[in-house]
Amino acid sequence: MDGENHKSEDSELKSETIEKLPSSVSREGKGKRLWKKVKYQLVEYNSLPAYLRDNEFILGHYRPEWPLKQVLLSVFSIHNETLNVWTHLIGFFLFLSLTIYTAMKVPKVVDIHSLQLPEVLKADLHKLQECLPSLPNMPDLHKLSGELKSTLPSIDLLPSFSRWHVMDLLYNCLPERFSHSNQTDVCVLRSMKEDVANLIAPLMLRPITRWPFFAFLGGAMFCLLASSTCHLLSCHSERLTYIMLRLDYAGIAALISTSFYPPVYYSFMCNPFFCNLYLGFITLLGVATILVSLLPVFQNPEFRTIRASLFLGMGLSGVAPILHKLILFWHQPEAHHTTGYEVLMGVFYGIGALIYATRIPERWMPGKFDIAGHSHQLFHVLVVAGAYTHYQAGLVYLKWRDLEGCRGN
Template identity: 45%
Template sequence: MHNRTASRRKVELVDSCLEDRKQEKDKEKKKFERRLVKYDDLPEYLRDNEFILDYYRCEWPLKDVFLSVFSWHNETLNIWTHLVGFLIFVGLMVMSSMGEQLGGLITNVSRARVSGQLMTPMIKDFNGSDHDIFPDSQLRHISHQSDFQVQEVNGYEVIPKWPWFVFLSGAMGCLVCSSLSHLLACHSKRFNLFFWRLDYAGISLMIVCSFFAPIYYTFYCNPYSRLFYLTFITVVGILAIITLLAPALSSPRFRSFRATLFLTMGFSGVVPAAHAVVLHWGHPHVFISLSYELVMGFLYAAGAAFYTSRIPERWKPGTFDIVGHSHQIFHVFVVLAAIVHSVATLIIMDFRQGSPTCV
């Protein structure tokens, strides 16, 4: 009887030791899985920028990857720069849906940045009378119109807002896809391939959606031109998305190709912009809106230049691992460009709202 009791205690003691050892190994494994690693310790599929030397998350558990949005690593600002941009466009969507006034932004920015430099504060309207460049009365109509139906008020068409919502939706989709990609791509090779392709598709989506509102409102009374330009950019965008979904093109060596493709899509708007200037020659709204679009193009090009050159981390590897590397700068330029495009679009909406009904 005594021997049985002793044997049982011995077995229990061994089991207890094994359990303690297992728990210690699990703790060590978890600690290892959550630690930040150096570039040289990464698997090949996670090696994208050899000038960022440290603070990488590598194959963390999914729960820890999600929680890492609130911790510091070399992707933290990549996540939050576009997440903040996403929230900005969510706010614009909510304001537009609820009929809030966006006219004040256009009036203040346009007068301060453009009208004071390019023209006098007063201009002639189509009937020859004086009025402000961006009259609030017209801007208010934009917020209280039907989203899809064309109405007529005092001889002026109350324009639909759905192209504006297309742009906002595309911007939100791009920014949230980017944030998710930078957050989750470190989890596994499968996640890495999927989310980076999703990121590139999101960029293409935003570029296509950005064209809809300006082209729709600029060529509102020219349906054939409007249909041609919108069809062209949609087809180019679909082809770009299909191309970028190819796994081979997700590799770092195609970085310049991807940037060139996005810039080509963006600058395909040069032809409709030139057409718009000829069609509406002398109208200040069109010129002011176009000036903002040029600023937008500069911002996108500058962001792409940082993205492809890997400056400044190329100059001093390891210094900009957490804050200040090229991808973060690229993200900031993208958000700024999207905001500038929003202002340009609202100015064109004001122009169309204040124009006589199409004959």
């Protein structure tokens, strides 16, 4: 009887153990899932490792040492770096679109005989080509034909559309004839009606080089993409933080340096000494800034003001070529127009650097601007605004030099 009692007790114990086992396994699985959720939760400033502590006025919503997969996916979640990432990522796509748009608008030089034009018009344009080394392609020949018809009704009568029509059109629309007093033989088109300018300019202009303008656009895209990547990935590890911050500083230096290229090149393209002097100086200054930013101590929070001052000093070094440009071209409206854009750009960059260095407004209300509105986000918006202002100035430079070349220098 005792043996039977022991057997029954053992079976009951086993059944109880079996019944409890799924419950314990279930609790273990829930615990792992809960740990994963807690592990990837946003934390406060005081819980951060030392290398991630940069702004003590941003109190929460940090991503401390998350795995790379989670860090990449966090681009679509809300934390204190979300707007830092997207303000410059959107700016990058904006400048990528502007670069493509600008590239499509660059005229291409072609043989005049490949143009689909009436033979009499080709003969007349061939006469013009004799005074010009090259003739750029027209952007839209169908549009040009329509403009010719609207400008010269006799275009419908091809036999009567002779040399006289083209030369008479040029004589009446162009206050200045061809210029042989400079090395570029660029025809100067001034003070004409918009439709006539659109008609004649593509035929008469030999566009200048665009590389300084595209260098600026490349520098802007590199800066914006590097900054966005830095803010997204820097929380992963100390090593990656170091690399990303160096990339971010290099991007800022590249943007500032390449911003000088269009104004310096197009202002002094006919004065090689000053052109090379200014371009060489700002390039060397940009390289030196990148090298200094490689020093680990450069990232310490106490050097925030020094970092801002260094980049601000790079920007202020552009005052010299701008003043020089105004002295040389005081009589040119384009000089004043571009200077206005450059001053506005400097205001955007200067205010941005000041906000970055002083950490306004979060220093006034710590914790209130963790997600939106803190200084770094405002700094990003002002950088994009300044770069776009400089893009507009570059368009003025291109139009100016395309039309005039070195005339008046």
